[in-house]
Amino acid sequence: MIKSFCAKLIVVSTMLFSVQVVAVEYALPAKDSRLIGENQYYVVPEGKLTLEAIADQFQLGLSNMLEANPGVDPYLPKPGSTLVIPHQLILPDAPRKGIVINSAEMRLYHYKKGTNIVEVLPIGIGQVGRDTPENWVTQVYRKRANPTWTPTKRTREIYAARGETLPDVWPAGPDNPMGLFALYVGNLFAIHGTNASFGIGLRVSQGCVRLREDDIEHLFNTVPVGTRVQFVNQPIKATVEPDGNRYLEVHQPLSETQEQFDSSEPLPLTLNKKITAVVANADTDSFVLKRLLEQRTGIPTRINSMQQAKNQDMVNPVDSE
Structure with a gap:
């Protein structure tokens, strides 16, 4: 696990000073799945590298980096600190067209x-x-x-x-x-x-x-x-994956007034019927759900217990050869 984490850090650090990517491409999952990609980790090097420059190199917006890394300096992140590169996503609830x-x-x-x-x-x-x-x-x-x-x-x-x-x-x-x-x-x-x-x-x-x-x-x-x-306009995205795991991705909703925009108070979140159906389950971890709705990091997070996923695997076992 530690070796894998360190390897990702090395790869991502190298990427930043190599060729810039135009558009991040993902292979589409099956129709009954909406979770794509993996998060990466990046160690901020010495020097005055702005958060905007890092976001640019990894095909992210400034808001994506600020949500995924609460407390980071929005201008000059601290050298030696580790940033989450939020490249794991839940596809929006919309047709996969255009x-x-x-x-x-x-x-x-x-x-x-x-x-x-x-x-x-x-x-x-x-x-x-x-x-x-x-x-x-x-x-x-x-x-x-x-x-x-x-x-x-x-x-x-x-x-x-x-x-x-x-x-x-x-x-x-x-x-x-x-x-x-x-x-x-x-x-x-x-x-x-x-x-x-x-x-x-x-x-x-x-x-x-x-x-x-x-x-x-x-x-x-x-x-x-x-x-x-x-x-x-979907600040909350959710998915029930084929293995039984349920994920939630929560973003800060958009301000509707200048007063809301200027305020430091968190904006209220509304769970629509589809989102409610995903979270309203006996095995939902209420602590994780509460944390997601409060922190709003934009990072997909599993909200159900491991046991439920294990039970799903027993119902649909993977064939071995």
């Missing part, structure tokens, strides 16, 4: 057509009051390289209140807030890049979905017009 955007965890899932692969990319979403859509099914209507940006009247008013004047149309180029590539999913919304090196995993946009430049270029080149796009 693109699924879960605003609550600030991740985009791309189910690659004709393959058994799902790509996962970190995103930035809309500010409070300029919220990214939820519970919406649409499609990619068109794509454009080097997009222009036409700020809405409301956006221009917001900038004007800060003493900034926006043009009627922001020309294409590296300074454009939409970046160099855009996938338009409605009259007012797009999945696009950014001209900033910060903000993925944060609420920073005017409502659109923002990706790092390498990521949006990858999507632009691989996602065809007509691709289904579904927006969801």
